[in-house]
Amino acid sequence: MDVFFVLTNAITVACIYGLIAVAVSITWSSLGLINLAYGFVFTFAGYGAWLVSQHVGEHPLIIAAAGIAMGALAGVLVCLVVFIPLHDKPNFTTRGMIATLAISLIGSQSFLMFFGPRPKSLPDLFGFWSVDLFGVTLTSDKIGIVVCSALMLFLVVRWMKGSRRGLEIRAMMMNPHAASIVGIGIRSTGIYVMAVTGAMAGLASVLLSQTYYIAPFNGLTPLIKGVSIALCGGLGSVQGAVIAAILLGLVEALTNEFLGGQYVLMTQFLFIIAVLVVRPRGISGLLDKAREQ
Amino acid sequence: MSKKHEKSGYTWINPLAAWGTAVGNAAAPSVEVPDIREDWDKATGYKVKTHKVGRLKHYIIWPNHGEKLWSRWRWWPTRRNLLHVTGIYNRKTAIAETKILDRRPLYWLICLAFLAIAPMLFPDNMQNTLLTAGTIFGIFAAINVCWTLIIGTASIFSLASYAVVGTAAFLTSWLSVTYGVPWYVLPVIGAVIGLVFGVAIALPALRLDGFYYALLTLGLNELCRVFFTTSREFGSASGGLYGADSFISESWDPMVQSHVGYYSAFLLLLMSLSLFRLINGKRLGRILRMAPEKREAFAAACGVDYKRARIMIFLITSVALGFIGGFYAAQYRGVAFSIFSFDTVLLGLAMLAIGGIGKAEGAVLGTLVVIFLDKVLLDWGPMRHFMIGALMLAAVLFLNNGYFGIKKQFNAWREKKRGEWRSARTEKGGEALPEEATEVDDKDQLYLRRFDKIQRDYLKTLITPEIIEEHRRQPLGQHSEALERVLLYFRRARMEDKYALHRAGPEGPYKIIAFSGTRGVSPRLVDDREFATVDEGYHGVFMRRVHDLMES
Structure with a gap:
């Protein structure tokens, strides 16, 4: 096994999980909701894209658009069911987390009931071609995944920095109470945030289905990975999540190379624990008391 | 002044005029006096919609x-x-x-007694299923009670409880399979493993707060699952590790085996409940009740070492969880990988969320509900977990703290509603507010104030220019009914601040004074206005009282 091959693999996967990590991070910092229903959003988008590919068309753009739209829809659904009824109730954080877990339980069981246990696969989005770069063979799907996720992340960050809605979301990140006082609707912002982050998870789902199949319980691994990356990078920080995704990808690649595949999770968790023991709020997490809820 | 005045035109005839004894007022324009009974009925009628909601605490x-x-x-x-x-x-x-x-100890006693005799009440065709489910219930309830100690009492949001149980169970099973360790040592070894595991995961808990720790432990759980499923020693091929020594002999009758399993799990539940009582109800629990989340700084300032107490509880509970893990291995001769699965954590959390986090009764009830759905209603297929998820979601969305938080939440809600209704129907005036009414010991005072307000409202309708003119003409003697009612009310006023006339000289002038109401304290002069004759003085006092009445 060649180091560069492993490295490119790790980067590709890190890109996908990084998308979910950024989604988890943004949701937590702006809404104060630990959303553990991204597994559900992920699978929902995957099945949505699959249905579209079966009934509408197999053009890559259609499938990607369907995945993103379905992800956004699932995100809004989670927002309507969990965030809007709960956000002003006592114990919001605990209850929100348990509610999103309940949604992921309900979701995976309903997917099992509707679609059966057999996994589904999406058509290839990026065709079959490869580029030889400095002696490393980069296949089409790897390049496509990296480019797509980087593009999505870039667009989201641009939108957050440049638009009025983005300004609202950033205001909510700083101080939700003050934001609501100056006229930023907590509920409407919640819907935007969940739609955008859901769209990111939807894209991640479509991209990951290039490597894996879509199955009722397949949302769990991306969720755990995404949450771990977000945790390591610091909840609430986009650049922290990106750095953590790259670092964890490196750890994964190095472990694969020198120790063996079964130790990947162990080294990753030891790495995360080490980071968190040194910096309890992650690599570039918000400072203490920055977000109290 | 009032509507009655406009339609008047009524002239009062002094009945004494027939005998010629009326002085100066044989007839006077006045107002007709409305029937006071109508006013009374209107004022005392209860206009607010009432609901039959209990309001007494029904103590036996x-x-x-x-x-x-x-x-x-x-x-x-x-x-x-x-x-x-x-x-x-x-x-x-x-x-x-x-x-x-x-009364909670009584309820506990009744419920535990019911659990103890439950196997005799199971229907014959369900006996096996229910005994199996009952055994699982006992073990899971024991785990959840310990978990409640961590999440509730120590407020460390750890999701790794099943990982501790699973690790202890796997390692003890492995020891038993490989080295033939007898069953009675397994729980003890499990406890030691639990302690080691507890120390390892308590270290990050010292640094991390709340949800960082929750997510980390969720990851740890996944780590354990992957580690045990992929490693060859723990039987990655067979879905679990089996073959450990057990206290349930395979040579016994299957029914006896089930019963022994049930009662041993019940005993385990009793043990974990007493552990809960010993920790939560004694010093450690009380220390931590002083330091709830977000008020740690205050508790620390009061000299409460809450971190130490939390870690102590965490370690003790980890030992207990390890013990349960060893017990689990000894009971089932091994353990399956499913103990580490995300669904197990989810179901465990569902059990806590349904019953109410932080209460032993909540953990036990939630476990009962979830295990019943999961292990007894097997025919429902994937619908079971769907139902559990829906219950969990409903519990979290609508209840502040699960089933056993309903009472508190309902009482708070009812208090709020009661306050709203009360403020909606409260009128200004002499009437006492309900809050005030409960404070006043002499309830006659309340009735007096209420009656007084009704009477004042009624008398206000009688005050018209006609009766004022009638009084001006002749302050004393027989008056029309309207004026007479008003005057009777005025004369009955309390001595405190009651108006009187003070004759300044032997022939006048007169000034209005007000009594102090206290013996020995002289009256005060109300104002400097002087009245030449006593009749003018009477009318001045009358006008002052009318003014006070209309103001009140």
Whole structure:
């Protein structure tokens, strides 16, 4: 096994999980909701894209658009069911987390009931071609995944920095109470945030289905990975999540190379624990008391 | 002034005029007096929509004897009471009564007794399923009670409890399979493993707060799952590790095996409940009740070492969880990988969320509900987990703290509603507000104030220019009915601040004074206005009282 091959693999996967990590991070910092229903959003988008590919068309753009739209829809659904009824109730954080877990339980069981246990696969989005770069063979799907996720992340960050809605979301990140006082609707912002982050998870789902199949319980691994990356990078920080995704990808690649595949999770968790023991709020997490809820 | 005045034109004839004894007022323009009964009915009628909602605390009250007011059942050598009982005298009847303030020990006793005899009540065709489910219930309830100690009492949001149990179970099974360790050592070894695991995961808990820790432990759980499923020693091929020594002999009758399993799990539940009682109800629990989330700084300033207490609880509970893990291995001769699965954590969390986090009864009830759905209603297929998820979601969305938080939440809601209704129907005036009314001991005062307000409202309708003119003409003597009613009310006023006339010289002038109402304290002069004759003075006092009445 060649180091560069492993490295490119790790980067590709890190890109996908990084998308979910950024989604988890943004949701937590702006809404104060630990959303553990991204597994559900992920699978929902995957099945949505699959249905579209079966009934509408197999053009890559259609499938990607369907995945993103379905992800956004699932995100809004989670927002309507969990965030809007709960956000002003006592114990919001605990209850929100348990509610999103309940949604992921309900979701995976309903997917099992509707679609059966057999996994589904999406058509290839990026065709079959490869580029030889400095002696490393980069296949089409790897390049496509990296480019797509980087593009999505870039667009989201641009939108957050440049638009009025983005300004609202950033205001909510700083101080939700003050934001609501100056006229930023907590509920409407919640819907935007969940739609955008859901769209990111939807894209991640479509991209990951290039490597894996879509199955009722397949949302769990991306969720755990995404949450771990977000945790390591610091909840609430986009650049922290990106750095953590790259670092964890490196750890994964190095472990694969020198120790063996079964130790990947162990080294990753030891790495995360080490980071968190040194910096309890992650690599570039918000400072203490920055977000109290 | 009032509508009555406009349609008047009514002239009052002095009845004394027929005898010629009326002085100066044989007839006077006045107002007709409305029937006071109508006003009375209107004022005393209850206009607010009422709902039949209980408002008394329904304590069961037993008769008592005055001599036995303080005799109680106690835990033998100590002075601790068996039940929180109070002996009182009924305020109305003055009869000695006794009532139990905290009835939870009784409910616990009844429920545990029911669990103890439950196998005899199971229907024959379901006996096997229910006994199996009951065994699982006992073990899971024990785990959840320990978990409640971590999440509730220590407020460390750890999701790794099943990972501790699973690791202990796997390692002890492996020891038993490989080295033939007998069953009675397994729980002890499990406890040691639990302690080691607890120390390892307590370290990050010292640094991380709340949800960082929750997510980290979720990851740890996944890590354990992947580690145990992929490693060859722990039987990655067979879905679990089996073959450990057990206290349930395979040579016994299957029914006997099930019963032994059920009762041993029940015993485990009792043990974990007593651990809960020992920790939560004693020093450690009390220390931590002083330091709830977000008020740690205050507790620390008061000298409470909450971090130490939390870690202590965490470690003790980890030992208990490890013990349960060893017990699990000894009971089932091994353990399956499913103990580490995300669904197990989810179901465990569902159990806590349905019953209410932080309460032992919540953990037990939630476990009962979830295990019943999961293990008894097997025919429902994937629908079971769907139902559990829906229950969990509903519990979290609508209840502040699960089933056992309903009472508190309902009471708070009812208080809020009651306040809203009360403020909606409260009128300004002499009437007492309900809050105030409960404070006043002499309830006659309340009725007096209420009656007084009704009467004042009624009299205000009688004050018209006609009766004022009638009074001006002749302050004393027979008056029309309207004026007479008003004057009767005025004359009945309390001595405190009652108006009177003060004659400044032998022939006048007159000034208005007000009595102090207290013997020995002289009256005060109301104003400097002087009245030449006593009749003018009477009318001045009358006008002042009319003014006060209309202002009130």
